[in-house]
Structure formats: structure tokens, C-alpha cells
Amino acid sequence: MPQNRKVGIKDVARRAEVANSTVSHVLNGTASISAEVRARVLEAAKELGYLADRKAKATISAFGTVLLAVTDDALPENETNLFSWTILNALSRDCERRGVKLVPHSETGNLSAANVISAAEKARADGIIIINDDRGDFLAGISASGLPAVLVNGEDQEMRIDSVSPGNRFAAQLATNWLISRGHRKILHLTWDGRTTIRRRQDGFWDAFRAHNLPLEDAPVLHVGGYEPRYGEEAVRLWLQQNGGLGGVTALFCAADNLAIGAMRALAAEGHAIPEDVSVIGFDGVALGDLVNPPLTTVKVPLEQMGPAALSLLEQRIVANDSERVAYRLELGCGVVERESVSTLS
Structure with a gap:
């Protein structure tokens, strides 16, 4: 093939040993083509550089x-x-x-x-x-x-x-910064022993305290048994009992909306009004957050x-x-x- 000549559908068809119309159908998704033929056409288009050229224009998928x-x-x-x-x-x-x-x-x-x-x-x-x-x-x-x-x-x-x-770590720092900007200085973080992505949220929580030169003693972390609401409810009820109340905490930052919902149940059951007595923020942005009372402030994950x-x-x-x-x-x-x-x- 002469240099500098643009590769076209005919070249792909010749390489894949199919009709021009078959190449067009595969690349444009306009007809049902067998998996074997589709794979052969895509491979030919890839080898000739035609696939990358078309993908640059966002016109086809490179896989089936x-x-x-x-x-x-x-x-x-x-x-x-x-x-x-x-x-x-x-x-x-x-x-x-x-x-x-x-x-x-x-x-x-x-x-x-x-x-x-x-x-x-x-x-x-x-x-x-x-x-x-x-x-x-x-x-x-x-x-x-x-x-x-x-x-x-x-x-x-x-x-x-x-x-x-x-961006778990940055998002957790963003949320904690937001609470700090609203006057909160002792914030309890509810989390669980999950994967690295969950640990990043704890890292971001502490990052915010460090950035504001606030003592980490005022950033306690409460590890619960899992991410379901019942774990948040059980842990917060126990925290309230052990500390004779909120223990100076003015806000809870929960590593998941599910934990926040459970925490809110425990707080309400013990007579603590939200947000008048204590604020609560979640993480995930799932649909249930706007159905609880009061509606839950949260970190929205895309x-x-x-x-x-x-x-x-x-x-x-x-x-x-x-x-x-x-x-x-x-x-x-x-x-x-x-x-x-x-x-x-x-």
C-alpha cells in the first residue's frame, strides 16, 4: 500500500476477506454480524490503523x-x-x-x-x-x-x-474541610475495616485535620462491623453509652450513607436532635439519603x-x-x- 494513502473500508474488507458492506455494518453497528466475522473485521481494522483513526472520531467500539x-x-x-x-x-x-x-x-x-x-x-x-x-x-x-x-x-x-x-481520599478531605468551615472541631468518623478504597476515606478525614492544624485527638475513628445501617446504629448507641452522651462531638462523618442512616437512628432513639445537637454527613450519594428525616448531607460519588x-x-x-x-x-x-x-x- 503506498505511503501516505488513507486506509479505507475497501482495504479493511480486503484484509478481512469480507464484503465492503460487511465492514460497514461491523463498524457502524447497523446489522447483526457473527462474532467470528466481527472479530476478523476488527482485527484487520486494528492492524491497518483504521480502527485507531475511527476511534479518534468516536465512531465505533473497538470490542464486541x-x-x-x-x-x-x-x-x-x-x-x-x-x-x-x-x-x-x-x-x-x-x-x-x-x-x-x-x-x-x-x-x-x-x-x-x-x-x-x-x-x-x-x-x-x-x-x-x-x-x-x-x-x-x-x-x-x-x-x-x-x-x-x-x-x-x-x-x-x-x-x-x-x-x-x-477520588476517595480527596473527597473525604473535602467533606471534612466543609464541616470544619462550619465550625465543627471535634468530628467522629464512622468506618469499617474494608478495602483500600474505604481506608482512603479515613486518610482524607485526617488530612483535613492536619491541614487545619487541628489535633487528631479531636478526630476519633470508630470502626464498626460492616457498612450496613445496623452496624452504624449499634456502634453509635454504644459510643453514646460509653461517653455519657456525645462526648463533645458535634459532627459525625460516615464512610457510607448506610452507616449514616444507622447512626441517625441511634441518635434519634437517644434523644439527640439532628442537626441541632449533632450534624451527620454520609458518603456515596445513594438515593436513600434524601428520603430520611432530616435529609442526609453526603459526598456524591459519580x-x-x-x-x-x-x-x-x-x-x-x-x-x-x-x-x-x-x-x-x-x-x-x-x-x-x-x-x-x-x-x-x-
């Missing part, structure tokens, strides 16, 4: 099938699982919009790298999207397979695969954007087709949603 690897507790839609469910729902919608087949693979408990890789190969998946599971040994196994993969709502601390997560962002990262890696490409870590910005559960101190 993606394996979704997730533990089964993240799949059901219920009041304690709105975080994961919202991510999955947005991912599913974006796959449908792009004409990408999403093949779910779930396991009880931790995911197995061997099982995920086997499922991806069986589905002839172009890549893998992993939800939540960021254990080091698991990610090492996925990385060693050579299959393009993106982790959603987790951190690969060794930066072996691409990942998308909220849940609807995480799945589409992961698909875009996966697509970039597939198009680049470069084994030396370094892992990308994408953190999405969060913001405070002001409702009625936080007061300003004079």
Missing part, C-alpha cells in the same frame, strides 16, 4: 464482548447495595448503547483469577471489567493472563491493570460515570495493542450535596 467479573453480593438491587447496583446498571446501559455484549461472571465470596480467565476465554471476551475485588494475588493473576482488564471501585496498589475509582469510564479505558488499551502500555489509574471527582443534616456552629 466484555466479561463482567463480580461477587454475587454486588448483584442484587436492595437498600444496602445501591452503590454497586448503580455502577452495574450504568455499565449495562452503556454497553447496550455501544452494542457491546456484557457477559456476567459471578462467584460467592472472593473471585478466582483462574475462574475469571477461564470464563473470559469461554466467552471469547475482548476484555474484563472487575467490580470491587482488588486483592493483590487476584489482580496479579489477571495481569499475568495478558487479557485487557479494568478494575472498577478498587485500587491495584502495584499498578498492574487499569482502574477507575472515586456512580453513573464509573462503568462508562471503565469501558473507555478498556477500549483505549485494546486499540493501543501495546504490551508495554503502563497501567492507568483514573480517579473521579466527588462533591458535597448539602441537605438538612448539618448545621453551622456559631
